[in-house]
Amino acid sequence: MQVQLKNIEVEKSKTTKINEVDFDNLAFGSVYSDHMLVCDYKNGAWETPKIMPYQPIILDPAAKIFHYGQSIFEGMKAYKDTDGKPWLFRPLDNHKRLNISAKRMAIPEIPEETFIEGLTTLLHLEKDWIPTTPGSSLYIRPFVMASGIGFHASPADEYKFIICCAPSGAYFSGKVSVLIEEQYSRSANGGVGYAKAGGNYAGQFYPTQLAIKKGYNQVIWTDDNTHEYIEEAGAMNIFIRINDTLITGPTSDRILDGITRKSILEIAEDEGIKTEVRKISVTEVVTAAKSGKLKEMFGAGTAAVVSPIAAFGYKGVDYDLPELNDDYASLLKKRITDIQYNRTEDKFGWRFKV
Structure with missing residues (x-):
């Protein structure tokens, strides 16, 4: 499947943390890659996604995520084969389910091209973060939260769609x-x-x-x-x-x-x-x-x-x-x-x- 998203903004990190990571001993979801995707919903529409260095998010104390819990997420993984080629597993199903969640939580649905091309563009940038140790993968967390402000109990008028990545080792829970x-x-x-x-x-x-x-x-x-x-x-x-x-x-x-x-x-x-x-x-x-x-x-x-x-x-x-x-x-x-x-x-x- 090919999608074209025009003018996606990419700001590359001036430094990398990758050399500090022990890829043979990765806890699940505790180390984060260099970049993240951020896309804002304002004035009734989703804007063009931006890829930027991984960083904290600034939110107003009155942002509705803090008061009424409008937030949804997905869990995905990227894998590398023995030739070093990266792969995803059923990403269109994740996009579909994210929008099912969005509809139930009165959050604007994410366009398919925003989700798929935003994700693949981010992964092209972060491909070296996909581990190759057996059983390991790059865990991907797309999520949406209400960033619009107000203490009144109603859906927000602004939202943030974010994708962060975390290289993770084999998930083994034992008996x-x-x-x-x-x-x-x-x-x-x-x-x-x-x-x-x-x-x-x-x-x-x-x-x-x-x-x-x-x-x-x-x-x-x-x-x-x-x-x-x-x-x-x-x-x-x-x-x-x-x-x-x-x-x-x-x-x-x-x-x-x-x-x-x-x-x-x-x-x-x-x-x-x-x-x-x-x-x-x-x-x-x-x-x-x-x-x-x-x-x-x-x-x-x-x-x-x-x-x-x-x-x-x-x-x-x-x-x-x-x-x-x-x-x-x-x-x-x-x-x-x-x-x-x-x-x-x-x-x-x-x-x-x-």
Whole structure:
């Protein structure tokens, strides 16, 4: 796909931090590249993006982001293959989802050419920041926030669209134990759970801290009404394998339509793995664990791709999952990452050359 955005402004940094970075020991999202993209919405239109040195943002104390939380974001990665060529994975899906979030949060939608050419122009400038250590990548964070001012409770009249990049090592969480939530909810019917709104994640922190104090790593979210149905794993979609069937919940106005989730479903079908997209109850999962039919549980998202769950707790009882040699999690993660790093054919058309 080719897009042409006229007169994009590029101000190159006079210095670089790249020589100070240990690319073999990168924590996730804690080191930032030399440049960022900034695009302002003013007078009813998005202006031409500007690429500038990475720097703090100046905002008025009355900016509505601080008072009414109008903010959305995406998570993406850029990868390098063995020839040093950079690639993206399904970026048009990220753009589409960003605008779904924007619409729900009463934020002006981002034009496709602004998103795609702004992003690719930034990555051409930052290509040396894409790590080549196995499993590493350049994490990309596009986000939009309300910069217009006013204490009145209404949408802002000005916004900032920004893209920042952070070289990150392999995201490995080890053996994760999770607590099935019985009281708190991530989102509710009619709410903003399907949008990548900043407040969704802020609201998760407190219940997650409570779970950590009990010895768990993360929370499994259940439905807001009855807490009887499994919905998400922390900030990730969740997959559950009972016998040889891989199950995940349907998307709704409570559940994020994850890009990794969609990819896993298509790859599983290609592998001949039986999948079901349906509601799955906590009772069904507990019963399957007791009978030995519960084989796997794993989260799916951009950061980790696939994060296996080793155990879960519910109503004071812990249940361990078996260690398998033929687990679906490893197979599906390899299939996705082989496409992302250009190690194999991309029959789905997901890989995007920068």
